[in-house]
Amino acid sequence: MTNTSRITTISVTLLILALAAPLLLGQPFYINIGSQVLIAAIFAMSLNILVGYGGMTSIGHAAYLGTSAYVVALLTLQHGFSFYSASAVALLVVVIMAAIFGAIALRGTGITFLMITLALGQTMWGVAFRWSDVTGGDNGLPDIKRPDLFGLNLVEPGLFYAVMIALFMVALAGMWIFIHSGLGLSLQGTRDQPRRMGMLGHHVWLVRWIAFIIAGFWAGVAGIAFIGYHGYIHPLSLGLANSAEVLLMVIAGGAGTLLGPVVGATIVVVLKMVVSAYVSRWVLLLGCTFVAIVILLPEGVVPGLERLLKSILPAARDDGEAGS
Amino acid sequence: MTAEIALQINGMTKNFGGLKAIDRVDLTIPKGDRRLLLGPNGAGKTTLFNLITGDLKPTAGSVQLFGRDITGLASHHCAPLGLARTYQIITLFPKNTLAENVVLSLLGISPLRWSPISRIKGRKEFEERARAALKQVGLDAKADRPLGETSYGEKRRLEIALALAQNPSLLLLDEPLAGLSRQERLDVQALIESIPRDITLILIEHDMDVALALADSITVMYHGRVICEGDRAQVVADPRVKEIYLAS
Amino acid sequence: MSIGFWLLQSLNALALGGLLFLLSSGFSLIFGLMRVANLSHGAYFMLGAYVGLSVLQAGFGFIEAILAAGIVIAILGGLIERFLLRRLANRTLAQVLVTLGLAFAIADICLMLWSGDPMQLPAPKWLSQPIRAFGFVFPGYRVFVVEVSIVVALLLWLLIERTKLGAMVRASVDDIQMARGVGIPAQKLFSFIFCLGAALAGMGGVLGGPILSVYPGLDGEMLPLALVVVILGGIGSIGGAFVGAYITGFVYTFGQTLLPAFSYVILFLPMIVILAFRPSGLFGKSAP
The missing domain is CATH 3.40.50.300 (P-loop containing nucleotide triphosphate hydrolases)
Known part of the structure; x- marks a missing residue:
């Protein structure tokens, strides 16, 4: 077995254990944490397309999750849509929004791109906050009912968690396929050598724009899961803090790795849960963690662990051969 | 004319x-x-x-x-019009192997560069042509090494391989x-003379x-x-x- | 809506533009010089306002409050530059992310120290006398804010265009490698500009306090405005920050008056137009 496949085996085993853990613990409290982690993980994976694979640091990604959730909330509450048809519309809206915002943000690169995404993200926050006739303003929109699925009532935490596992697996598989696809390779090439990629025939701007839309789409999916779970949406969900939180998940876990955002999402969600139980200073901790991670662990947990495993594994393999 | x-x-x-x-x-x-x-x-x-x-x-x-x-x-x-170039300052893909570097070049003239689902690794047309291009510049033995493990001189040759792979x-x-x-x-x-x-x-x-x-x-x-x-x-x-x- | 209403709104727009200039001129200089988009800049503005509030509550005057906020925020900026950003030299993205993290930390500390209630800084009496002109009455404090912003703009312009220090800043904005090559002490320049930019933001916070009040979330509202100003005006340009700030002040003020629900959307329209036709901003140097 090669080291790479060993690492894959270890990762898959850990992933299955992690997914099973809330069910083994049994209590709804843990199962609900599991659902929140998975929603955050899908959200973080979507941002990872931009930050990790595209080298485009966006600080406005919460706008897509939030807009998607708002659309579902508005359509189900005020226009009699079913949850699922509202979700379809939400995805369409988010894709169109990502196409427009992407076209604007990609007028800039690097830090300018970052600044524009931040500004655009705050626009959506501003709309949600100020357009209170429709969005409920600072009160948010409460009481969105969790839907049934195949006759099963998803209010039951275990069932909802099972659906989240399925959704997460689809997202993870989709991500794996994407990063190994022609477009995915092209995107990673434009991250490392945009000029060369252009000369090789890759349309750098278009590749980035499509990636922006795909990232928006998956953030929209996360938004649907989010509103399904919480049944409530508030302007804060579109805000800067939420965008920073998901960026922290990606960077802490390891940008540009498949499982990094998943690990990052787990760390951030659990940390937030634990901290909030004792003090109300989550934002302070978020800020300090951000600074600490960027300075002390800039490449994230997953690449760090990977290197650690690689340094341990050759020895293990030699032992195995000596033993056999 | x-x-x-x-x-x-x-x-x-x-x-x-x-x-x-x-x-x-x-x-x-x-x-x-x-x-x-x-x-x-x-x-x-x-x-x-x-x-x-x-x-x-x-x-x-x-x-x-x-x-x-x-x-x-x-x-x-x-x-696509058959124009390729190399750079005075090495402009290669540091996170990839030599073969993957060439694959990115081949992908640039393939419609598969737009596919968000087709897996590229393991496709014969890419693998074989990448290896052929590396062979042309004498780097076929190092095809699966990461770029970081190559010398400066090898990077120079890979620069040329990326351009030649597109058959410009x-x-x-x-x-x-x-x-x-x-x-x-x-x-x-000698490599340039052999083009x-x-x-x-x-x-x-x-x-x-x-x-x-x-x-x-x-x-x-x-x-x-x-x-x-x-x-x-x-x-x-x-x-x-x-x-x-x-x-x- | 009468002419008086429009004139008053225009004055409000000018006053907001002046505040935005104080906020974004520093941001723009820091960005132009160090390539760091200082995402704590909104938090500096808010913290400045809170510091000014405390100084006023302690019985000192308005000028003292402005100076105190400027000094406190300059020191804070200096410490951040010295102990965090400098460690990450040449890693622009990491620097930007650190300033983002700090923005949250500062905001939460403000919430802890000054509670969540919006508080208005009292404008000093000697500045709030209504001004009568053209048969209308204008609030004196807003006129004062506009005057201050124009004076600061002139001083900054003189500093950048007419002094040796400014020449070094300009050279470094154009080409930092070249500047280092000819012996410009880039590191010292960074520190100075960072402190100056921070001080301007902090003083802007106090100056804005009587108009905007100070409350949790002020930082998050001001930061995007600063970004818009800089994108509009062009990075590293004092003139650009000035024009951008007043355009933004007008667009935002009238947007809020006429279409409050969408004032944020309207705010971004000029930015989108500029990005579409002149991505380097009105006064920015276009890439060759």
Whole structure:
């Protein structure tokens, strides 16, 4: 077995254990944490397309999750849509929004791109906050009912968690396929050598724009899961803090790795849960963690662990051969 | 007639602010030619490459590639038209293996570059052609090594492999020997000599021995202008060329 | 809506533009010089306002409050530059992310120290006398804010265009490698500009306090405005920040008056137009 496949085996085993853990613990409290982690993980994976694979640091990604959730909330509450048809519309809206915002943000690169995404993200926050006739303003929109699925009532935490596992697996598989696809390779090439990629025939701007839309789409999916779970949406969900939180998940876990955002999402969600139980200073901790991670662990947990495993594994393999 | 001309540049001019980096350059490269662009630093050679490949937009003038007007066309249009180039500063993909580097080049002229689902790794047409391109530059043994494990000289050859993999009609080589040791220079010289004659070459190079040995014809640039053109004997005999090179 | 209403709104727009200039001129200089988009800049503005509030509550005057906020925020900026950003030299993205993290930390500390209630800084009496002109009455404090912003703009312009220090800043904005090459002490320049930019933001916070009040979330509202100003005006340009700030002040003020629900959307329209036709901003140097 090669080291790479060993690492894959270890990762898959850990992933299955992690997914099973809330069910083994049994209590709804843990199962609900599991659902929140998975929603955050899908959200973080979507941002990872931009930050990790595209080298485009966006600080406005919460706008897509939030807009998607708002659309579902508005359509189900005020226009009699079913949850699922509202979700379809939400995805369409988010894709169109990502196409427009992407076209604007990609007028800039690097830090300018970052600044524009931040500004655009705050626009959506501003709309949600100020357009209170429709969005409920600072009160948010409460009481969105969790839907049934195949006759099963998803209010039951275990069932909802099972659906989240399925959704997460689809997202993870989709991500794996994407990063190994022609477009995915092209995107990673434009991250490392945009000029060369252009000369090789890759349309750098278009590749980035499509990636922006795909990232928006998956953030929209996360938004649907989010509103399904919480049944409530508030302007804060579109805000800067939420965008920073998901960026922290990606960077802490390891940008540009498949499982990094998943690990990052787990760390951030659990940390937030634990901290909030004792003090109300989550934002302070978020800020300090951000600074600490960027300075002390800039490449994230997953690449760090990977290197650690690689340094341990050759020895293990030699032992195995000596033993056999 | 036009079919026999690989590259035709007319009245090319590029201003940066008040500075004329390229000043009314005309250049005609026949198909199959191996042309050396010569000139001191700042003569505008690389700028001229950047204008041909669409990295820069010309202030005035036109570029025709095999009779087709490509003036101001964005650089991603070059590869499908058979125009490839290498860079003076190594411009490769640091996180990938050598084979993956070449695959990105092959992908650039494949419609699969737009597919968000088709897995590229393991596809025969990519794997085999990547290996063939690496073999051409003598790097096939290191195909699966990460770029970080290769020497500078090997990176120079990989630069050329990325361009050759696309099987271009016109290849622009920007100082392919820059920073190489004596032995590596000879290796890369042999490599360039082995490039099939139906690929038209334009070469920027400062190593006169190698460059003159490789080139069929020479264009000398100075301060953004073409000052002399011809074969080796004509250029060496030109008084202006002597003046520039003796002065510098 | 009468002419008086429009004139008053225009004055409000000018006053907001002046505040935005104080906020974004520093941001723009820091960005132009160090390539760091200081995402704590909104938090500096808010913290400045809170510091000013405390100084006023302690019985000192308005000028003292402005100076105190400027000094406190300059020191804070200096510490951040010295102990965090400098460690990450040449890693622009990491620097930007650190300033983002700090923005949250500062905001939460403000919430802890000054509670969540919006508080208005009292404008000093000697500045709030209504001004009568053209048969209308204008609030004097807003006129004062506009005057201050124009004076600061002139001083900054003189500093950048007419002093040796400014020449070094300009050279470094154009080409930092070249600047280092000819012996410009880039590091010292960074520190100075960072402190100056921070001080301007902090003083802007106090100056804005009587108009905007100070409340949790003020930082998050001001930061995007600063970004818009800089994108509009062009990075590293004082003139650009000035024009951008007043355009933004007008667009935002009238947007809020006429279409409050969408004032944020309207705010971004000029930015989108500029990005579409002149991505380097009105006064920015376009890439060759």
